[in-house]
Amino acid sequence: MTGTSEPFAADPLAGAAAVEIQGLTVRRGGAPALRDVNLSIPRGTVTGLLGPSGCGKTTLMRCIVGTQIVESGTVTVLGQPAGSAPLRRRVGYVTQDPSVYLDISIRDNVRYFASLYGRGNDAVAETIEAVGLTTHAHHTAGALSGGQLSRVSLACALVGQPEVLVLDEPTVGLDPVLRAELWEHFASLAASGTTLLISSHVMDEADHCENLLLLRDGRLLAHVPPDELRRRTGKSNLEQAFLVLIRDQQVGVQR
Numbered sequence: 001m002t003g004t005s006e007p008f009a010a011d012p013l014a015g016a017a018a019v020e021i022q023g024l025t026v027r028r029g030g031a032p033a034l035r036d037v038n039l040s041i042p043r044g045t046v047t048g049l050l051g052p053s054g055c056g057k058t059t060l061m062r063c064i065v066g067t068q069i070v071e072s073g074t075v076t077v078l079g080q081p082a083g084s085a086p087l088r089r090r091v092g093y094v095t096q097d098p099s100v101y102l103d104i105s106i107r108d109n110v111r112y113f114a115s116l117y118g119r120g121n122d123a124v125a126e127t128i129e130a131v132g133l134t135t136h137a138h139h140t141a142g143a144l145s146g147g148q149l150s151r152v153s154l155a156c157a158l159v160g161q162p163e164v165l166v167l168d169e170p171t172v173g174l175d176p177v178l179r180a181e182l183w184e185h186f187a188s189l190a191a192s193g194t195t196l197l198i199s200s201h202v203m204d205e206a207d208h209c210e211n212l213l214l215l216r217d218g219r220l221l222a223h224v225p226p227d228e229l230r231r232r233t234g235k236s237n238l239e240q241a242f243l244v245l246i247r248d249q250q251v252g253v254q255r
């Protein structure tokens, strides 16, 4: 697997957080989806976004890429308001549903996105390699499996080398070898300065992240490195540690 990023040029905001969120509250379908969320994500890190189905992970990601109407609070990305025009080329988002052109090949899909970002054929080949699809590159996207399609979608986002990458469950349906390789690739991107926010509901993936955001019912329960979560809860297993956090929160609410 090859890293496709070069270090970013000097940036006057280099010291600033990649994502800064203050007092974020969102309602969806008339009910609260995020409740007074505050957080700061440093640049060049891999942050895992974890929590049960419906807890608000996708909503938080939509706020960061600027596609979600918010009720109150601020979301700042690379020093700019989320969703503002200067961020369009600097922030990549891969949704749970793959968004690729089904009637053309994998290579042509990735080439198309590469051309939008001024990237050449070498970047296309490296990115297809990074998602493990080199031997299928000439296949029409419409003939691929669900997991393969997700990887094409991921490649289309990676090839533009965005500074912030927001990935909604990118490893669902992938075999363990490929999952491990993708996490390695994410780490190498972070080492070269990319900031990654990656949602998952699989706790065993949390150890690949420097920091974890643990959400429940739209509330941020914790923002900690995996080892700090273990230390705080006295549980070595992260799934159990998360359960302890939830129990403690429930006890706190009942008091």
Ligand SMILES: Nc1ncnc2c1ncn2[C@@H]1O[C@H](COP(=O)(O)OP(=O)(O)OP(=O)(O)O)[C@@H](O)[C@H]1O
Pocket: 028, 029, 030, 032, 033, 051, 052, 053, 054, 055, 056, 057, 058, 059, 060, 201
């Ligand atoms: N299009 C929508 N219209 C109305 N409410 C929605 C919509 N999408 C999500 N919601 C609600 O917003 C809340 C948060 O949903 P969200 O999709 O952010 O959760 P999630 O943690 O990403 O879930 P999952 O892991 O299942 O993808 C849920 O209560 C959900 O029912």
